[in-house]
Amino acid sequence: xxxxxxxxxxxxxxxxxxxxxxxxxxxxxxxxxxxxxxxxxxxxxxxxxxxxxxxxxxxxxxxxxxxxxxxxxxxxxxxxxxxxxxxxxxxxxxxxxxxxxxxxxxxxxxxxxxxxxxxxxxxxxxxxxxxxxxxxxxxxxxxxxxxxxxxxxxxxxxxxxxxxxxxxxxxxxxxxxxxxxxxxxxxxxxxxxxxxxxxxxxxxxxxxxxxxxxxxxxxxxxxxxxxxxxxxxxxxxxxxxxxxxxxxxxxxxxxxxxxxxxxxxxxxxxxxxxxxxxxxxxxxxxxxxxxxxxxxxxxxxxxxxxxxxxxxxxxxxxxxxxxxxxxxxxxxxxxxxxxxxxxxxxxxxxxxxxxxxxxxxxxxxxxxxxxxxxxxxxxxxxxxxxxxxxxxxxxxxxxxxxxxxxxxxxxxxxxxxxxxxxxxx
Numbered sequence: 001x002x003x004x005x006x007x008x009x010x011x012x013x014x015x016x017x018x019x020x021x022x023x024x025x026x027x028x029x030x031x032x033x034x035x036x037x038x039x040x041x042x043x044x045x046x047x048x049x050x051x052x053x054x055x056x057x058x059x060x061x062x063x064x065x066x067x068x069x070x071x072x073x074x075x076x077x078x079x080x081x082x083x084x085x086x087x088x089x090x091x092x093x094x095x096x097x098x099x100x101x102x103x104x105x106x107x108x109x110x111x112x113x114x115x116x117x118x119x120x121x122x123x124x125x126x127x128x129x130x131x132x133x134x135x136x137x138x139x140x141x142x143x144x145x146x147x148x149x150x151x152x153x154x155x156x157x158x159x160x161x162x163x164x165x166x167x168x169x170x171x172x173x174x175x176x177x178x179x180x181x182x183x184x185x186x187x188x189x190x191x192x193x194x195x196x197x198x199x200x201x202x203x204x205x206x207x208x209x210x211x212x213x214x215x216x217x218x219x220x221x222x223x224x225x226x227x228x229x230x231x232x233x234x235x236x237x238x239x240x241x242x243x244x245x246x247x248x249x250x251x252x253x254x255x256x257x258x259x260x261x262x263x264x265x266x267x268x269x270x271x272x273x274x275x276x277x278x279x280x281x282x283x284x285x286x287x288x289x290x291x292x293x294x295x296x297x298x299x300x301x302x303x304x305x306x307x308x309x310x311x312x313x314x315x316x317x318x319x320x321x322x323x324x325x326x327x328x329x330x331x332x333x334x335x336x337x338x339x340x341x342x343x344x345x346x347x348x349x350x351x352x353x354x355x356x357x358x359x360x361x362x363x364x365x366x367x368x369x370x371x372x373x374x375x376x377x378x379x380x381x382x383x384x385x386x387x388x389x390x391x392x393x394x395x396x397x398x399x400x401x402x403x404x405x406x407x408x409x410x411x412x413x414x415x416x417x418x419x420x421x422x423x424x425x
Contacts, residue, residue: 022093027360028361030084034046048164049085058113075089087106104214126172140241147408193360233407239408251301270291
């Protein structure tokens with residue numbers, strides 16, 4: 001069935017996609033705001049709000065909210081990214097009205113005057129978030145991702161970590177949190193997405209009723225586009241492996257070449273038959289895991305390679321990775337590799353679309369990216385149109401200049417590399 005969309009006069013965009021035979025509904029509220037809309041002094045405020053949205057409203061205490069969610073028998077959660085804050089749930093279809101009433105209260109009245117014990121909740125959640133930030137320091141995989149953002153985006157807000165910094169989170173207080181919520185979590189920015197046993201007109205009617213109290217908020221806007229900074233960032237740690245992340249310029253979410261870029265990443269490093277996996281792990285035994293990925297934002301993106309190796313194997317691994325990336329850039333890709341990548345892409349998209357949760361996430365991401373076609377048929381057709389020449393063209397575009405490099409572990413020898421990493425002529 002074709003997904004539907006309705007933009008309400010009050011601001012929210014409502015999108016839905018029924019799943020034939022489903023007896024449950026996945027429902028989510030998406031706001032296009034995240035750490036990109038922060039400064040160094042406010043870094044982590046969006047993530048802080050995510051934690052506080054479930055901490056009470058004037059009509060519901062935190063205990064009442066928790067009991068009400070449990071009584072629905074489903075599952076609820078929330079997340080914050082660099083450009084999106086979302087809270088979502090999956091429940092039996094019969095409970096959608098109750099869930100929307102609850103989420104409408106949370107979106108409209110969280111952090112409002114009259115919320116019981118709100119100052120204490122802010123204090124407790126601050127302590128929890130500070131522990132979350134410190135946990136990144138103990139995880140080389142998470143820390144190298146943060147360093148990779150710094151090495152790629154430089155001083156742009158996209159380099160700021162989603163969880164925030166200790167200094168900023170320590171300073172954030174309730175008045176500042178309230179101002180940020182009113183500005184960025186308003187009706188003019190909200191996308192309401194649902195999938196499963198959902199009827200679109202009924203969903204729109206419920207949104208009109210349950211979210212009428214939501215303030216409009218600021219008009220959607222973003223910081224200027226980021227430019228790639230081929231920098232190097234290192235964190236010395238006394239651990240057994242060096243964790244490395246390489247980043248090259250990629251594509252924004254709505255770029256016409258996005259399907260080709262995804263296929264190129266699959267050829268390079270997604271799956272057991274990918275080039276990086278075959279060369280680095282299967283043929284040489286240098287690393288347990290290695291892979292590539294794409295990260296896309298509304299106006300920029302990156303192509304990434306990550307791996308972890310023993311310090312004694314680092315130089316050899318970098319040389320092998322350089323050779324693999326260079327061969328693709330120089331046009332040595334195979335038609336058979338493209339066909340395998342197309343099968344993986346199609347399977348992943350279709351299998352995710354068989355689930356109400358996966359379908360909801362897809363139509364929400366399309367809406368957030370400003371893409372009118374919410375379905376998957378257009379995407380599948382675009383995948384089939386990708387040619388080997390398209391992959392070669394993108395490989396030249398992505399890998400035609402130095403990459404950013406981030407590393408965590410025993411990295412003293414890497415410090416001599418300077419800024420950026422060349423894959424060679």
